[in-house]
Amino acid sequence: MTSTLTATQTCLSLEDVSIRYWNTEAVRGVHLAVPRHKVTAFIGPSGCGKSTVLRSLNRMNDLIEGCTLSGRVVFDGQDLYAKTVDPVEVRRRIGMVFQKPNPFPKTIYDNIAFGARINGYTGDMDELVERSLRKAALWDETKDKLSESGYALSGGQQQRLCIARTIAIDPEVILMDEPCSALDPISTLKIEEMIHELKNSYTIVIVTHNMQQAVRVSDMTGFFNVNTFSDRDAKVGCLEEFADTQTIFNSPQQKATQDYVSGRFG
Amino acid sequence: MAFSSDAVVHHPASLCFRPSLPRNRWNALLTVVVAVFSSIAVLPLVLVLGYVLFKGGSLISAELLTELPPPPGLDGGGIGNAILGTTIVTLVASLIAIPVGVGGGVYLAEYSRSGWFAQFVRFGTNVLSGVPSIICGVFIYGLIVSTRFFFGQSYSAMAGGVALSVLMLPTVIKTTDEALKLVPRELRLGAMGLGASQFVTITRITLPTAFTPIATGVVLGIARAAGETAPLIFTALFSPFWPEGLFNPIATMSVLIFNFAIMPYEAQNALAWAASFVLVLMILLANLFARWVARFTRV
Numbered sequence: 001m002t003s004t005l006t007a008t009q010t011c012l013s014l015e016d017v018s019i020r021y022w023n024t025e026a027v028r029g030v031h032l033a034v035p036r037h038k039v040t041a042f043i044g045p046s047g048c049g050k051s052t053v054l055r056s057l058n059r060m061n062d063l064i065e066g067c068t069l070s071g072r073v074v075f076d077g078q079d080l081y082a083k084t085v086d087p088v089e090v091r092r093r094i095g096m097v098f099q100k101p102n103p104f105p106k107t108i109y110d111n112i113a114f115g116a117r118i119n120g121y122t123g124d125m126d127e128l129v130e131r132s133l134r135k136a137a138l139w140d141e142t143k144d145k146l147s148e149s150g151y152a153l154s155g156g157q158q159q160r161l162c163i164a165r166t167i168a169i170d171p172e173v174i175l176m177d178e179p180c181s182a183l184d185p186i187s188t189l190k191i192e193e194m195i196h197e198l199k200n201s202y203t204i205v206i207v208t209h210n211m212q213q214a215v216r217v218s219d220m221t222g223f224f225n226v227n228t229f230s231d232r233d234a235k236v237g238c239l240e241e242f243a244d245t246q247t248i249f250n251s252p253q254q255k256a257t258q259d260y261v262s263g264r265f266g
Numbered sequence: 267m268a269f270s271s272d273a274v275v276h277h278p279a280s281l282c283f284r285p286s287l288p289r290n291r292w293n294a295l296l297t298v299v300v301a302v303f304s305s306i307a308v309l310p311l312v313l314v315l316g317y318v319l320f321k322g323g324s325l326i327s328a329e330l331l332t333e334l335p336p337p338p339g340l341d342g343g344g345i346g347n348a349i350l351g352t353t354i355v356t357l358v359a360s361l362i363a364i365p366v367g368v369g370g371g372v373y374l375a376e377y378s379r380s381g382w383f384a385q386f387v388r389f390g391t392n393v394l395s396g397v398p399s400i401i402c403g404v405f406i407y408g409l410i411v412s413t414r415f416f417f418g419q420s421y422s423a424m425a426g427g428v429a430l431s432v433l434m435l436p437t438v439i440k441t442t443d444e445a446l447k448l449v450p451r452e453l454r455l456g457a458m459g460l461g462a463s464q465f466v467t468i469t470r471i472t473l474p475t476a477f478t479p480i481a482t483g484v485v486l487g488i489a490r491a492a493g494e495t496a497p498l499i500f501t502a503l504f505s506p507f508w509p510e511g512l513f514n515p516i517a518t519m520s521v522l523i524f525n526f527a528i529m530p531y532e533a534q535n536a537l538a539w540a541a542s543f544v545l546v547l548m549i550l551l552a553n554l555f556a557r558w559v560a561r562f563t564r565v
Contacts, residue, residue, distance in 0.1 A: 058459070060455065060458065060459060063454075063455065063458060088461055088462070088463045089461070091458060091459060091460065091461040092460075092461030093461075095459060095460060095461070096455075096459030096460075097459075098452060098455060098456060098459070100452055102450070102452035102453055102455070102456040103456075104453060104456065104457070104471055104475075105453075105474070105475050114457075114460070114462075114470065114471075115460035115461065115462070118460070118461070118462050118463075118466050118470070119460075119461060162456065165460065166459070166460065169460050169461060
């Protein structure tokens with residue numbers, strides 16, 4: 001595919017986004033457009049602000065004290081940070097999967113049903129649970145123990161359960177913050193296969209430390225880096241380069257990207 | 267010793283334990299000392315339980331638990347009204363302290379995080395938990411009893427319950443605050459990431475997860491309040507009759523013990539011992555119940 005994306009294909013766009021924690025600037029001047037029904041990966045060294053940018057996409061940063069954002073994050077033509085926007089409503093349409101599997105201390109069934117219930121789902125709950133677990137490739141392993149605790153599952157299964165419960169609220173976008181960093185290679189593979197399936201129905205944004213993973217799962221890649229700006233002593237994260245994954249890994253425009261993807265960094 | 271012959275050793279390289287070394291002697295001595303001190307520490311508990319059991323245990327009977335105390339000079343009777351009274355007063359205290367305390371704890375842990383108001387409330391709670399119980403009694407006396415706050419009544423079960431709730435409050439707030447802080451942040455974020463509002467997150471995820479420690483703290487708070495005497499003397503007063511209502515003076519076990527133990531009548535003294543036994547047993551059971559609740563694992 002080419003990187004010429006028309007506006008109608010853009011799902012989320014960031015316009016000059018800067019994020020600060022109290023007086024420390026974490027990320028500055030991010031411009032990027034996340035295409036609909038594609039997988040967009042954020043890569044970069046630790047502390048470059050990729051997770052911060054990811055969390056800004058569904059206003060999870062609101063839960064961190066002192067975190068403020070300037071610029072615009074536009075989703076379906078609406079500025080997510082407009083005064084009239086309800087963050088709870090935003091998170092229902094832009095779901096999130098976290099780095100550490102965090103199932104609720106409830107049964108597997110209730111883990112899935114929780115999100116759907118609070119979102120006012122009135123259809124057949126059994127059917128929804130089965131459908132969500134199937135999409136997360138977890139149904140065969142859990143169909144006989146839906147009434148057991150979510151904690152009874154292995155780490156990889158817990159993470160797929162967390163993805164399943166996000167799918168159950170039927171969001172438009174799924175954000176994943178290093179979803180495989182706590183998992184073994186086999187579980188990682190299963191989740192990557194699942195991501196390939198999911199992009200038919202959802203827009204996915206994934207933060208990863210694993211560059212091979214970015215190559216395997218993503219269509220677009222954003223490389224974040226830490227830079228020193230002349231007006232600040234501290235290092236500030238910024239988006240170095242954003243293009244389709246093939247370009248980033250094979251013929252990046254920036255030298256820093258080239259160094260990072262080829263392992264010659266720092 | 268064949269293979270150690272060529273090893274150069276300055277000291278006999280024995281690895282055997284030698285009790286005569288100074289460090290080993292000190293170790294043995296100090297072990298004995300701390301063992302003696304810890305025995306002394308549990309001695310009062312054992313003696314109190316044993317003595318109360320010895321003096322009061324033999325008086326346990328069905329009449330004791332169901333009958334009224336006898337008029338001075340007569341024998342027999344029981345402490346039924348005081349058992350009922352303690353239950354009523356503690357119930358009133360719990361009905362006030364649990365909602366206010368759990369609500370306050372939720373506010374501290376979930377809403378205000380570390381603002382100046384939360385710091386102030388936490389500090390205030392710590393101070394309140396150190397206020398002597400008699401001061402709580404005098405305070406409620408001044409606020410409710412002497413002003414005849416409840417329908418012109420002075421001493422009442424209600425006033426006693428309010429005084430005990432003031433004593434319970436810091437325990438309930440603190441345990442709720444601490445228990446909620448122990449709930450992993452990831453669980454809250456997980457719920458929020460699914461589009462749960464803060465209210466839903468707290469009522470459906472955070473509070474149920476922290477249920478066990480909160481319940482334990484509440485039960486311990488109730489157990490502590492049930493045994494208090496000083497705040498009740500000024501507020502609930504005492505009554506030799508069955509409870510007449512929430513707004514009348516009421517008998518409680520602790521005040522019954524206080525009154526009867528110093529009376530010059532054998533029967534009353536015996537009842538005071540029996541009441542002590544029943545009260546200690548109730549508090550022991552409450553503590554065991556708290557431990558049982560704490561063990562109960564949730565899905």
